[in-house]
Amino acid sequence: MHPKYKRMIKKMEEREEGGRRQPDEPWFLYILRCENDAFYTGVTKDLKRRLKMHNNGRASRYTRARRPVRMVYHEDCAGHAQALVRECKVKALSRKEKEQLVLSGRKRSKKKGKRNG
Secondary structure (H helix, E strand, C coil): CCCHHHHHHHHHHHHHHHCCCCCCCEEEEEECCCCCCEEEEECCCCHCCCCHHHCCCCCCCCCCCCCCCCEEEEECCHHHHHHHHHHHHHHHHHHHHHHHHHHHHHHHHHHHHHCCC
């Protein structure tokens, strides 16, 4: 991982540990699979709305040119800072590691009886 991102993650984690107020709404980390089979990672408060924005070409320049996209993984985060920290960590993973994360999320959600993505 690039040293710049390591420093950023460390600062965000320190802020989270500082005891800031608890968030009213949950934040989510999500992974999309683009039409060209590429992964896109992001954070949001509203998964359905964000997926719709990506598929309408209004969320990111990257996915706008790679539509349609589908959500293949998501996880709950305690707050915005935690979601951003997790996003940096996931973006630093190799493609193979991201594929394993997506697969592990699907296996976990099938055991719970609901789909993850």
